[in-house]
Amino acid sequence: MDSPVRGTDNPRSAQGTRDGSRSPQRTRDGPLRSTDNPGSSKEHGTLAAPLRDAGLTPLASGRTAMAGALLWRGSAPPLSARPNMAAAGGGRRPLLPVPLPVPFPVLLPVLLAAATTARLYRPGHDPLTVLTISLFADWESAIRVGVLDCGEEGNYETCKEYGIHYYPTLRYFKAFTKQFTTGENYQGGDRELQTLRQMMIDFLQNHSQELRPPACPPLDPVLSSDLPSLFDKNSHHYTAIVFESNSSYVGREVILDLIQYENIVVRRALNFDKAFLEKLGVTSVPSCYLIQPNGSHGLIKNLKPLRSFFSSYLKSLPGVRKKLLLPLQLPAPENKEESTEIKVWKEFDKSRLYMADLESGLHFLLRVELATHKALEGAELKTFKDFVTISAKLFPGRQPVVKLLETLQEWLVSLPLDKIPYDAILDLVNNKMRISGIFLPRKVQWVGCQGSRPELRGYSCSLWKLFHTLTVQAALRPKALGNTGLEDNPQIVLQVMRRYIQHFFGCKACAQHFEEMARESMDSVKSLDQAVLWLWEKHNVVNNRLAGDLTEDPKFPKVQWPTPDICPACHEEIKGLHSWNEEQVLQFLKSHYSSENILYQYTQSQADPSDNEQGDTREGKDKTLQKNSGGNGENKLQEKENPGDPGSKGLEKPVGNPGAVQGSGKGAAASVSLKGTRQAVSFLGIGFSNLDMSLCVILYVASSLFLMIMYFFFRVRSKRWKVKSHRSSV
Numbered sequence: 001m002d003s004p005v006r007g008t009d010n011p012r013s014a015q016g017t018r019d020g021s022r023s024p025q026r027t028r029d030g031p032l033r034s035t036d037n038p039g040s041s042k043e044h045g046t047l048a049a050p051l052r053d054a055g056l057t058p059l060a061s062g063r064t065a066m067a068g069a070l071l072w073r074g075s076a077p078p079l080s081a082r083p084n085m086a087a088a089g090g091g092r093r094p095l096l097p098v099p100l101p102v103p104f105p106v107l108l109p110v111l112l113a114a115a116t117t118a119r120l121y122r123p124g125h126d127p128l129t130v131l132t133i134s135l136f137a138d139w140e141s142a143i144r145v146g147v148l149d150c151g152e153e154g155n156y157e158t159c160k161e162y163g164i165h166y167y168p169t170l171r172y173f174k175a176f177t178k179q180f181t182t183g184e185n186y187q188g189g190d191r192e193l194q195t196l197r198q199m200m201i202d203f204l205q206n207h208s209q210e211l212r213p214p215a216c217p218p219l220d221p222v223l224s225s226d227l228p229s230l231f232d233k234n235s236h237h238y239t240a241i242v243f244e245s246n247s248s249y250v251g252r253e254v255i256l257d258l259i260q261y262e263n264i265v266v267r268r269a270l271n272f273d274k275a276f277l278e279k280l281g282v283t284s285v286p287s288c289y290l291i292q293p294n295g296s297h298g299l300i301k302n303l304k305p306l307r308s309f310f311s312s313y314l315k316s317l318p319g320v321r322k323k324l325l326l327p328l329q330l331p332a333p334e335n336k337e338e339s340t341e342i343k344v345w346k347e348f349d350k351s352r353l354y355m356a357d358l359e360s361g362l363h364f365l366l367r368v369e370l371a372t373h374k375a376l377e378g379a380e381l382k383t384f385k386d387f388v389t390i391s392a393k394l395f396p397g398r399q400p401v402v403k404l405l406e407t408l409q410e411w412l413v414s415l416p417l418d419k420i421p422y423d424a425i426l427d428l429v430n431n432k433m434r435i436s437g438i439f440l441p442r443k444v445q446w447v448g449c450q451g452s453r454p455e456l457r458g459y460s461c462s463l464w465k466l467f468h469t470l471t472v473q474a475a476l477r478p479k480a481l482g483n484t485g486l487e488d489n490p491q492i493v494l495q496v497m498r499r500y501i502q503h504f505f506g507c508k509a510c511a512q513h514f515e516e517m518a519r520e521s522m523d524s525v526k527s528l529d530q531a532v533l534w535l536w537e538k539h540n541v542v543n544n545r546l547a548g549d550l551t552e553d554p555k556f557p558k559v560q561w562p563t564p565d566i567c568p569a570c571h572e573e574i575k576g577l578h579s580w581n582e583e584q585v586l587q588f589l590k591s592h593y594s595s596e597n598i599l600y601q602y603t604q605s606q607a608d609p610s611d612n613e614q615g616d617t618r619e620g621k622d623k624t625l626q627k628n629s630g631g632n633g634e635n636k637l638q639e640k641e642n643p644g645d646p647g648s649k650g651l652e653k654p655v656g657n658p659g660a661v662q663g664s665g666k667g668a669a670a671s672v673s674l675k676g677t678r679q680a681v682s683f684l685g686i687g688f689s690n691l692d693m694s695l696c697v698i699l700y701v702a703s704s705l706f707l708m709i710m711y712f713f714f715r716v717r718s719k720r721w722k723v724k725s726h727r728s729s730v
């Protein structure tokens, strides 16, 4: 048999030909190439399995992760990455987000990859999901990878707690971390798989010796002086030594690839001791030298000097086996929720605008995207205020939603603070003050924005629709922004959108692209009509760029919009070339994004029992967990109860009056300092928190005391006066 190992019995007599040194190889191979992780295809028939295998047990299952080492609290690569995964992984099923918290103490190092269902990342650029797969297989006893989907309702609070603003975000948690921490941010320049692997190795190596995870073998190179001891004939296992340059990661990757295998020890050595290397016949690096259990040894030849080649060769050695690990407690398959979601398809008319999409977008924006910011100040606060102002004035929504926006706007205007904790805003959005007549549905209900898979479309679609609607409304009602300080600026909606995307939109790459377009031509917009057309045109530029991209929903291909079937007059042909009739396009946009074109089907009514308790997501967390364990989401519940119920389109009239709203604005202002209040007492339709009640009591006691003091003061005075007048009369 032609073994690639050319044995020599004595390393000191080993000869080698000098064929020039090779620089360390860094694999640029695709993350899912079978050679990258030979075991992966077998071990990861589905992507759900690796997560469960890794002990990343969904909290919903109520079970703990393996050895209690790890629990994840939230989810994932932009679910955006999921379709990519499926494509890149040759039919692998999408990775499931792991809706679990990182528990403290953390026993093993953990890499948390947070992302969102906003799925705004291009396939090749988001290796996180891929990373989790390739690492789960072999590195898991040294480091685990968890994926948190910040677009998942049950994870909103976690993402906020961990301060995840952009996607994907990578956080490291060192082993044996006892106290709660939001982890170390990965600040790396790119998110290429190879870079991430190397970052993880650096992270492991930076663990202090005593905090190094027990299963993590030494990653430092063997000293030249210690090398001869590795040739000890009495060892009963293989010893592989990867000779490499100082900057190479191949050795460490191979070490980690083999940690779950018995009968083999992998070490790395640097190529400093040239004379010794020569004796071993090592003429180039990286090279892999193998010492057999019987003491014979030699350089492994005919192998490409790549990590994957070294690893798979070593794993295939006779007697080298994967260690038997204790079977994990596997949770029940988690996917029910998603598959149910996909099945319940809502029929819709693509020529209409659905309020459910706009409200769901607002809900996501206010309760998820912005809520990950602990406080707003400076430019962010200004952007938020302006966004709320234009929405309050222009959003063609149901009365309770508009009232909510108006209340929020008045409250923001009335607050003389430079910095506002976002929790205070959320209290108002969640109507903690129980102000009658204000209400924003708390659920995502995509209709015209639903995707053929849950990770497609959704929020980013609704955000486009929201801003198109706002530009059109501004053009249709030019006086709407009067007295707001934002009037007389035809670019105002676009500018607010630009700043919103810049400061808050989770997809940084998208924000960058949008900013480039804005810088290029937004200044040229001179009228409200031009603003409508500018956004339409730029949206089509984005559509064009993303056409054929894996983020594209096959059921909703990226096309130049509006298509001839919904607006034939928008299209013209001049000398055989397509051209837009912009006048017609403007008319079409003004009609498409007008109030008259909005359908209220599938909107959630205030009477929805699940919305009666408008607690914040912290309060909802327990409920969410219960919900998750039930395996079905609220969406589905609602769909069952209200499958496109036209009755739900009722435009709820606000129950309260303007006064109530005004008063509540002040009440909400007080809530800035009312963090932590939980229970509320309802009186005359207005909610009072415990703190409110305590303040009332204090005020009551204080005024009673004041009255008593005044009483005694005047009594004493009048006595004195009587005595005085008595004396004078005597």
Ligand SMILES: Cc1cc2nc3c(=O)[nH]c(=O)nc-3n(C[C@H](O)[C@H](O)[C@H](O)COP(=O)(O)OP(=O)(O)OC[C@H]3O[C@@H](n4cnc5c(N)ncnc54)[C@H](O)[C@@H]3O)c2cc1C
Binding pocket: 120, 121, 122, 448, 449, 456, 457, 458, 460, 461, 462, 463, 464, 465, 468, 501, 509, 510, 511, 513, 514, 535, 536, 537, 538, 539, 540, 542, 543, 546, 551, 552, 553, 556, 557, 560, 561, 562
């Ligand atoms: C500001 C911004 C920038 C983005 N940049 C990127 C990026 O760089 N890379 C990336 O991968 N993703 C980006 N996205 C996301 C991407 O544009 C889509 O939103 C996402 O892929 C979902 O696509 P969709 O099929 O739902 O249609 P979307 O493009 O989201 O469109 C939503 C709906 O708007 C209507 N519409 C379509 N075109 C127009 C138009 N020209 N004018 C008016 N209405 C229209 C249609 O009814 C369509 O269904 C960005 C999103 C936003 C909001």
